Amino acid sequence: MANPQAYFDRTRYITTIDSCDDVLLFLRPRRFGKSITLSMLHYFHGVEHKKHYAKAFKDLDVDKDVQDKKIFPNQYLVLVLDFSAVRQSTNNTYAIDEMINIAVKKFYNRYAPFLGKRTSSELVYQLINPANACVSLQNCVELVSSTLQEVIDQDKQDHPLAGVKGVGADCLFWSIANIIQIYVLIDEYDSFSNAHININPTSPNWNAMYPAGIIRSFYATMKSCTRPLQLVKYFITGVSPVALADVSSGFNIERNVTFLNALSGLCGLTREDVKAALGKLPSHDSADSVKKELSHL
Numbered sequence: 594m595a596n597p598q599a600y601f602d603r604t605r606y607i608t609t610i611d612s613c614d615d616v617l618l619f620l621r622p623r624r625f626g627k628s629i630t631l632s633m634l635h636y637f638h639g640v641e642h643k644k645h646y647a648k649a650f651k652d653l654d655v656d657k658d659v660q661d662k663k664i665f666p667n668q669y670l671v672l673v674l675d676f677s678a679v680r681q682s683t684n685n686t687y688a689i690d691e692m693i694n695i696a697v698k699k700f701y702n703r704y705a706p707f708l709g710k711r712t713s714s715e716l717v718y719q720l721i722n723p724a725n726a727c728v729s730l731q732n733c734v735e736l737v738s739s740t741l742q743e744v745i746d747q748d749k750q751d752h753p754l755a756g757v758k759g760v761g762a763d764c765l766f767w768s769i770a771n772i773i774q775i776y777v778l779i780d781e782y783d784s785f786s787n788a789h790i791n792i793n794p795t796s797p798n799w800n801a802m803y804p805a806g807i808i809r810s811f812y813a814t815m816k817s818c819t820r821p822l823q824l825v826k827y828f829i830t831g832v833s834p835v836a837l838a839d840v841s842s843g844f845n846i847e848r849n850v851t852f853l854n855a856l857s858g859l860c861g862l863t864r865e866d867v868k869a870a871l872g873k874l875p876s877h878d879s880a881d882s883v884k885k886e887l888s889h890l
Contacts, residue, residue: 604655606859617826620851625860627830631778643667668758669776677781692724727814733817737774783831812844
């Protein structure tokens with residue numbers, strides 16, 4: 594990490610996350626580093642970053658696990674959804690559809706070379722439904738499924754997706770049912786719903802509000818994409834479980850790992866982290882100066 598920035602290695606948790614269930618919910622307060630954690634997962638798992646693995650992860654904690662074959666990098670196509678990016682609008686349906694469709698468009702821009710002969714512009718024009726983002730999501734997953742099935746059926750060893758999870762000569766069963774095709778990273782899953790929950794006791798209950806129906810429809814669609822032939826892996830972040838009950842009505846397959854001891858240090862800094870960082874500064878080169886600085890924190 595270039596000066597004057599500091600880097601705290603959290604890559605060892607990538608292996609822990611990978612060993613957990615396929616649908617994980619992780620909650621932390623704002624400004625705790627959830628978004629940068631998703632960025633770390635994207636760069637490690639995204640197949641498009643394969644040629645940059647050494648530059649990004651060499652000699653970090655996760656690299657030891659990669660060398661020991663405990664985990665394999667760059668084996669997924671990654672779809673990133675950020676609910677904090679939903680525009681404030683009088684038309685909630687359009688605002689959510691817009692955010693999801695933009696995310697799918699970025700997905701096609703990244704992965705068009707991996708998904709056949711159509712250009713990203715052609716994929717966007719043919720497969721994105723401006724009026725219904727749930728249809729766009731379904732089209733996206735089905736395209737990835739059909740592409741990977743073609744790689745398997747035709748034994749395309751030179752295909753850029755030949756090395757993704759579940760596709761390769763080292764796999765015992767070459768079947769689309771063994772493939773987890775898309776890694777969905779959802780940031781601030783509760784941002785949109787929290788923004789529309791009014792604590793005024795005279796206001797309508799969130800369950801009765803129109804945005805709640807939109808959110809449930811979205812997560813119901815995402816749940817349907819985890820069924821056979823359309824497997825998807827998720828890591829979802831948020832601030833609080835306030836909207837969890839509403840989300841679960843359409844998406845009751847997540848595992849809440851917020852209080853999992855094995856992931857307790859994934860986000861935020863411990864006292865030891867700060868102490869070690871202060872010790873590396875020229876102005877805090879003595880134990881006494883570090884102790885004094887910590888006392889002010």
